[in-house]
Amino acid sequence: MNTKCHFCGNKNFKETKVQYIYKHNDKFLIMDDVPCEQCEFCGEQYFEGKILRQIEEEFNRIYVQGKKPIKELRIPIEAFPAMI
Numbered sequence: 001m002n003t004k005c006h007f008c009g010n011k012n013f014k015e016t017k018v019q020y021i022y023k024h025n026d027k028f029l030i031m032d033d034v035p036c037e038q039c040e041f042c043g044e045q046y047f048e049g050k051i052l053r054q055i056e057e058e059f060n061r062i063y064v065q066g067k068k069p070i071k072e073l074r075i076p077i078e079a080f081p082a083m084i
């Protein structure tokens, strides 16, 4: 898919599966095992547009149509200056 990494210029990529975090209006969807191409040098991840659209559709199925996801997490949120 890629010929050259936009960040480091490296030309070697590996096909892999990663966790992708989609955020929209402060709502999150964590998607596991998303196929991507990863730069072997800097680790930057590249996703096909088609795959990103599928994640967006799943986000809508869950948040708009009420589909039940396979798992839900409670996520703690902190503000950096208030950390101590």
Ligand SMILES: [Zn+2]
Pocket: 005, 006, 007, 008, 009, 010, 039, 040, 041, 042, 043, 044
């Ligand atoms: Zn790179």
